[in-house]
Amino acid sequence: MSTAQPLPKPELKPEQPAPKKRGRYSVRLGTVEIAALLMGLLYMIPFYYVISNSFKTQGDIFTNTSGLPKEWITENYTNAWEAMNFGKVFLNSVIITVGANAVIVIFCSMAAWKLVRTKSRLSTIIFFLFVAAMIIPFQSIMIPLSKLSGDLGLQNSYWGLILMYLGFGSGLSIFLYHGFMKSIPEEIEEAAIIDGCSQWGVFWRIVFPLLKPITVTIVILNTLWIWNDFLLPSLMLRDVELRTIPLATFYFFGQYTKQWDLALAGLILGIIPLLLFFFAMQKQIIQGITSGSIK
Amino acid sequence: MAVSNKKKVKRGLEFWMFVGPVFLVFAVIVLVPFFNGVMYSFTDWNGITGELNWIGFDNYVRLFTVDEQFQQSFWLTTKYTVVAVVLTNLVGFILAFLLTQNIRTRNFLRTIFFMPNLIGGLILGFVWQFIYVKGFASIGELTGWSLFELPWLGDARTGFWGIVIVSIWQGGGYIMVIYIAALQNVPQELIEAAKIDGANRLSTLRNITIPLIMPSVTICLFLTISWSFKLFDTNLSLTNGGPFKSTEMLALNIYKESFTNNNLGLGSAKAIIFFVVVAAITVTQVYLTKKREVEA
Numbered sequence: 001m002s003t004a005q006p007l008p009k010p011e012l013k014p015e016q017p018a019p020k021k022r023g024r025y026s027v028r029l030g031t032v033e034i035a036a037l038l039m040g041l042l043y044m045i046p047f048y049y050v051i052s053n054s055f056k057t058q059g060d061i062f063t064n065t066s067g068l069p070k071e072w073i074t075e076n077y078t079n080a081w082e083a084m085n086f087g088k089v090f091l092n093s094v095i096i097t098v099g100a101n102a103v104i105v106i107f108c109s110m111a112a113w114k115l116v117r118t119k120s121r122l123s124t125i126i127f128f129l130f131v132a133a134m135i136i137p138f139q140s141i142m143i144p145l146s147k148l149s150g151d152l153g154l155q156n157s158y159w160g161l162i163l164m165y166l167g168f169g170s171g172l173s174i175f176l177y178h179g180f181m182k183s184i185p186e187e188i189e190e191a192a193i194i195d196g197c198s199q200w201g202v203f204w205r206i207v208f209p210l211l212k213p214i215t216v217t218i219v220i221l222n223t224l225w226i227w228n229d230f231l232l233p234s235l236m237l238r239d240v241e242l243r244t245i246p247l248a249t250f251y252f253f254g255q256y257t258k259q260w261d262l263a264l265a266g267l268i269l270g271i272i273p274l275l276l277f278f279f280a281m282q283k284q285i286i287q288g289i290t291s292g293s294i295k
Numbered sequence: 296m297a298v299s300n301k302k303k304v305k306r307g308l309e310f311w312m313f314v315g316p317v318f319l320v321f322a323v324i325v326l327v328p329f330f331n332g333v334m335y336s337f338t339d340w341n342g343i344t345g346e347l348n349w350i351g352f353d354n355y356v357r358l359f360t361v362d363e364q365f366q367q368s369f370w371l372t373t374k375y376t377v378v379a380v381v382l383t384n385l386v387g388f389i390l391a392f393l394l395t396q397n398i399r400t401r402n403f404l405r406t407i408f409f410m411p412n413l414i415g416g417l418i419l420g421f422v423w424q425f426i427y428v429k430g431f432a433s434i435g436e437l438t439g440w441s442l443f444e445l446p447w448l449g450d451a452r453t454g455f456w457g458i459v460i461v462s463i464w465q466g467g468g469y470i471m472v473i474y475i476a477a478l479q480n481v482p483q484e485l486i487e488a489a490k491i492d493g494a495n496r497l498s499t500l501r502n503i504t505i506p507l508i509m510p511s512v513t514i515c516l517f518l519t520i521s522w523s524f525k526l527f528d529t530n531l532s533l534t535n536g537g538p539f540k541s542t543e544m545l546a547l548n549i550y551k552e553s554f555t556n557n558n559l560g561l562g563s564a565k566a567i568i569f570f571v572v573v574a575a576i577t578v579t580q581v582y583l584t585k586k587r588e589v590e591a
Binding site: 029044045046061066108111113115126133137138139140142143144164168170224227228229230231246260270274275282289 | 306310312313314317318320321329331390393394398399400401403404405406407409410411412413414415416417421422423430433434469472473476521525527528531545546549550553554559562567569570573574577
């Protein structure tokens with residue numbers, strides 16, 4: 001997919017015998033462009049309101065909601081940062097998201113490899129269980145899980161939560177790895193085994209590096225999910241010290257419901273990290289979504 | 296080829312070395328709780344006394360006879376799912392269609408439309424709470440348009456449409472990405488051929504493009520149905536089910552029954568019904584749409 005080019009002139013390029021019709025910029029395209037831009041503008045209005053109001057004083061928000069701030073202030077942000085303990089909360093989100101991604105990638109790729117390479121009834125049944133369980137909504141598991149996790153001592157800890165993400169993420173991740181793995185020829189692995197490489201070595205040195213494209217997809221899909229997840233951590237983490245960004249936002253917003261100046265700055269703080277992640281990885285994210293959903 | 300016993304044992308060990316860890320976690324976190332949940336749904340378990348008594352189908356009977364809130368939530372969720380699925384797919388498809396034309400700002404606009412997706416439903420709900428409560432009121436004052444002067448989120452109807460709008464705003468961009476990928480894969484020759492045969496844009500779209508992107512329609516319907524039916528975060532942060540539980544959808548109803556009212560047995564029964572409905576919808580939907588797919 002090439003980027004939009006400034007007015008391609010097909011007739012000036014004789015080396016391209018059949019110029020694509022799509023290159024022509026007509027009145028029709030102009031109309032489409034304006035319609036699309038208007039929709040884009042409409043889409044952005046909520047962001048405008050939240051951002052501009054987060055720089056206003058409480059009084060300014062109430063009398064002048066739609067305009068730009070009469071006086072730009074940044075106290076809302078410093079106050080919200082402190083009240084949310086944002087540094088700590090951000091770190092918690094990073095630890096949980098990175099930890100969960102690591103265990104998901106390691107254990108799901110391993111499992112998917114053996115499930116693809118082992119042709120037995122047991123292997124088929126296990127794969128089917130992983131895939132079928134994807135259909136179970138979280139609400140159908142959360143009640144017994146909150147009891148079981150208490151009994152097992154998995155609550156109120158990073159590790160407990162990370163293990164749970166491995167459990168809930170395993171279905172989709174194994175499914176995606178499984179589909180990708182089928183395209184890797186078995187002969188490479190057989191050659192390595194003849195050369196005396198162990199199963200462990202074959203997987204980590206030869207197979208795993210080949211999985212890189214699908215690993216990127218899996219990490220992106222899981223990051224978007226885990227970073228934004230609210231319900232599971234809200235059931236599992238009780239300590240204030242362990243709260244993730246969505247949890248902290250929820251309690252912060254509940255506390256400052258009518259204080260929009262603080263609340264809005266808090267919301268923006270919560271939004272910024274993922275936006276940065278998106279702008280850094282835009283291409284991979286779009287590809288990840290496309291390939292993740294088409295398989 | 297005869298495989299010796301020793302080799303068989305070795306293979307079995309290797310299999311479990313690779314599959315075992317994640318399967319164990321999966322079993323403990325997903326499978327066991329799921330079956331426990333089925334069991335709990337036949338008990339009067341509550342979070343206060345912690346006692347468990349077998350009461351057979353009483354919970355299920357209660358849900359369909361006495362529990363009006365559950366029935367209302369069920370009906371509301373169904374209505375919401377239908378509306379949100381149709382509108383989100385429509386908006387996503389229109390965006391994809393516009394942004395696969397050769398316009399100059401298309402890459403920029405794709406980013407814009409996709410952005411709301413990155414933000415979790417919980418934060419989005421709060422953002423829109425501000426838009427509806429303060430922003431809409433301000434727009435209403437400035438323009439005098441009655442649409443904006445409604446008591447947004449203040450009654451059942453505006454609460455319902457409030458949630459629908461946020462869902463479209465959030466989901467449209469994601470669906471757009473999938474439809475864009477599909478539209479780009481439609482062979483140009485087929486479109487050209489149809490044009491030469493005298494087909495206009497609309498009939499080309501209906502008779503060539505749409506049948507060819509049916510696999511993506513399956514995916515998008517599947518995604519949006521499951522998002523909508525399972526909606527929780529936005530519901531919690533935008534309206535919290537209010538006013539007077541009039542916008543309390545199924546997932547939120549199950550949550551409140553279990554963790555606010557502490558009726559864990561009854562909550563489990565709701566959760567099982569929820570599962571059965573979600574499973575039935577998704578399986579049927581995938582089956583039906585698969586039948587309509589066309590090979591290029």
